[in-house]
Amino acid sequence: MSASALIEIDNVTFGYDGGRTILKDLNLRFLRGKVTSVLGNSGCGKTTLLRLIGGVHAPDQGRVVFDGEVINTHDRAQLYRLRRRLGMLFQFGALFTDLTVFDNVAFPLREMTDLPESMIRDLVLMKLNAVGLRGAAQLRISEVSGGMARRIALARAIALDPELIMYDEPFAGLDLISMGVAAQLIRTLNDVTGATTLLISHDVPECMAISDWVVLMAEGGRVVAQGTPADMMASTDPEVRQFVRGEPDGPVKFHYPAPSTAQDFGVAGRGAAR
Numbered sequence: 001m002s003a004s005a006l007i008e009i010d011n012v013t014f015g016y017d018g019g020r021t022i023l024k025d026l027n028l029r030f031l032r033g034k035v036t037s038v039l040g041n042s043g044c045g046k047t048t049l050l051r052l053i054g055g056v057h058a059p060d061q062g063r064v065v066f067d068g069e070v071i072n073t074h075d076r077a078q079l080y081r082l083r084r085r086l087g088m089l090f091q092f093g094a095l096f097t098d099l100t101v102f103d104n105v106a107f108p109l110r111e112m113t114d115l116p117e118s119m120i121r122d123l124v125l126m127k128l129n130a131v132g133l134r135g136a137a138q139l140r141i142s143e144v145s146g147g148m149a150r151r152i153a154l155a156r157a158i159a160l161d162p163e164l165i166m167y168d169e170p171f172a173g174l175d176l177i178s179m180g181v182a183a184q185l186i187r188t189l190n191d192v193t194g195a196t197t198l199l200i201s202h203d204v205p206e207c208m209a210i211s212d213w214v215v216l217m218a219e220g221g222r223v224v225a226q227g228t229p230a231d232m233m234a235s236t237d238p239e240v241r242q243f244v245r246g247e248p249d250g251p252v253k254f255h256y257p258a259p260s261t262a263q264d265f266g267v268a269g270r271g272a273a274r
């Protein structure tokens with residue numbers, strides 16, 4: 001990949017509290033203006049990667065670089081500056097249920113800027129318009145559907161015009177139509193705002209449909225493969241094929257290692273089991 005990376009993960013190794021290594025010697029680049037998806041099975045370290053980029057944790061080894069600056073989790077002023085440039089949408093990115101849709105989106109603008117209320121109003125309505133919910137501005141969060149709530153959270157995540165938008169499982173719990181809408185929105189918002197998007201998810205078809213680049217990660221933060229969605233779909237690597245085609249069995253086993261069923265259910269060789 002070229003030099004225009006917004007985020008660089010250089011030889012990063014990390015374990016929580018110095019415990020088990022979650023990411024080992026990880027190297028990745030996320031290019032400016034692109035939508036990149038990181039796919040991988042549960043527990044392989046995807047959320048951990050987002051936390052390192054957000055400066056929540058520091059790597060044990062290696063460095064995380066944001067726009068040429070090494071993230072230093074001890075430098076509070078730097079973190080504050082970097083986080084203002086980041087929009088994060090977490091799986092259960094809680095909206096304030098007692099507030100209106102409008103006030104939820106206005107929240108980061110009121111907290112982080114000194115803009116006059118008239119300008120906040122215009123910005124909020126613009127963001128809501130971008131997610132198709134300008135007309136819902138005065139509803140309370142308790143009155144909106146799950147799919148709408150996700151779009152509101154999205155409008156809130158982009159309220160401050162972040163340069164990097166990170167999504168953690170943005171499709172979780174959505175029905176197929178809402179999922180398609182959310183996916184297209186993520187793509188559109190990236191392109192319209194000129195942001196860079198990083199997405200972690202289990203939902204392969206949605207990620208393939210909207211990403212410029214896809215990274216398949218496995219246990220320990222091992223990068224199994226990366227490439228364009230077309231590259232990934234055409235891959236003959238059994239591990240990639242299993243993942244992108246959702247094949248039930250392949251190198252990654254469905255079952256967590258366990259004693260044999262015969263042993264667990266007490267049916268081992270009937271005659272033999274006493």
Ligand SMILES: Nc1ncnc2c1ncn2[C@@H]1O[C@H](COP(=O)(O)OP(=O)(O)OP(=O)(O)O)[C@@H](O)[C@H]1O
Nearest residue numbers: 016017022040041042043044045046047048049202
């Ligand atoms: N705060 C924490 N302290 C200790 N261990 C953690 C912490 N957060 C995550 N882990 C462990 O780190 C590993 C990677 O977790 P992570 O959430 O990054 O995976 P993931 O790929 O995002 O999984 P999922 O797709 O299920 O969200 C898991 O084994 C998890 O149990």
